[in-house]
Amino acid sequence: MRLVPGSVLGSTFGIVVAALLMGAAHSAPASDTPNPAADAKAFQKFFTDKFPKVKFEDFVNGPYSMDEGLYQQWKEKEEFPPYEFALDMGKELFAKPFKNGKTFADCFPNKGIGIRQNYPTFDEKQGKVVTLELAVNQCLESNGEKPYSYTKDEMAAVTAYMAFTSRGKPFDIKIPNDPRALAAYENGKRYFYTRRGQLNFSCASCHVQSPGEHIRAEVLAPALGILNAMPIYRSEWGGMGTTSRRFTSCNSQVRGVPLKPQDDEYRDLEYYLSYVSNGLPISGPGARP
Amino acid sequence: MRPLTLALTVILLTGATLPAFAASTEADFKAAYAAAEAANNEAGKLRNQWTTTVSALTAAKKAAEAGDFDKAVAASKHAEELAKASIYQSQEQKDGWKQMEIR
Numbered sequence: 001m002r003l004v005p006g007s008v009l010g011s012t013f014g015i016v017v018a019a020l021l022m023g024a025a026h027s028a029p030a031s032d033t034p035n036p037a038a039d040a041k042a043f044q045k046f047f048t049d050k051f052p053k054v055k056f057e058d059f060v061n062g063p064y065s066m067d068e069g070l071y072q073q074w075k076e077k078e079e080f081p082p083y084e085f086a087l088d089m090g091k092e093l094f095a096k097p098f099k100n101g102k103t104f105a106d107c108f109p110n111k112g113i114g115i116r117q118n119y120p121t122f123d124e125k126q127g128k129v130v131t132l133e134l135a136v137n138q139c140l141e142s143n144g145e146k147p148y149s150y151t152k153d154e155m156a157a158v159t160a161y162m163a164f165t166s167r168g169k170p171f172d173i174k175i176p177n178d179p180r181a182l183a184a185y186e187n188g189k190r191y192f193y194t195r196r197g198q199l200n201f202s203c204a205s206c207h208v209q210s211p212g213e214h215i216r217a218e219v220l221a222p223a224l225g226i227l228n229a230m231p232i233y234r235s236e237w238g239g240m241g242t243t244s245r246r247f248t249s250c251n252s253q254v255r256g257v258p259l260k261p262q263d264d265e266y267r268d269l270e271y272y273l274s275y276v277s278n279g280l281p282i283s284g285p286g287a288r289p
Numbered sequence: 290m291r292p293l294t295l296a297l298t299v300i301l302l303t304g305a306t307l308p309a310f311a312a313s314t315e316a317d318f319k320a321a322y323a324a325a326e327a328a329n330n331e332a333g334k335l336r337n338q339w340t341t342t343v344s345a346l347t348a349a350k351k352a353a354e355a356g357d358f359d360k361a362v363a364a365s366k367h368a369e370e371l372a373k374a375s376i377y378q379s380q381e382q383k384d385g386w387k388q389m390e391i392r
Binding site: 039042043046189190193194195196197198200202204205208209252255256257259265 | 336340387389
């Protein structure tokens, strides 16, 4: 079901007010010294306390973890997963030699197999966060190939395959002892909690304060484990979408003009969100209603 | 409760209708449009443009092309108000984001 901003205003306004009240309730005195490890602990505790019945590993199933009926649907879907086609395409693209004879395997540690859980990584040479999507395009470009569009098709296929070979491996995002890495993490955190768009929502308004609630036909996913299933197949999209696609569409939903895929803010955001989900297994590619 | 004030301001601004003035000219439109565009560019620097601002700017341009300068000026002013609200939102959220942080 398409989320039309106009029609969602009624229900979302309720959430805004609720969000504001709750926001005030759990804001403790601010300590401004960055401490990612403490952040991750508090983040995970928030969700496990809020949803004591959800098994820790099940947070990777997005909306399906929030609703018994949906969970059944998910199990049924996994028998004939709609991402199968993308997975096959990804496997093929992954193995297919570039014009220079090299393949994706030449660009990645362990030949690109079973490594999804290590992305995003902070690349000290480039001085920035490198997501899996960016790494895929950097691989293509360094081999003289045309980069993929970030939002779907080939990019979704290749990252789906790479996620599939990493299923079950816990997110293991590292923040090296480099002030630039810490700054990127903090920037991502700020982006996650900052209200934007005409509806005045932050990512947290929906995915921290309202997971499990319905926005029209959709059930909001909890922010814990929210990237573990990427990329995802969505019936609403009629196909696959990457993390880039999800971020930009979540920005448009609040009537904010999305940034460009893989802009600094989005890569830093992905770094933050993945880090605070450390320990949760990769489950991608995912399928959504 | 500053965020709440902001939310309300935003909603009020959006609903606001503008009084109809006597026939606007192309020059009025150009001035109003330039002001709106400048505010929206500033919002862009803050990485926080609103889709509704962009739509209002487009509507203003369309009306001007059709020679309806009253409508074009009204849409430009609406766009400027929206852009200013988005700038205000960014400024307020510079520290305000911490309100919602899980700690």
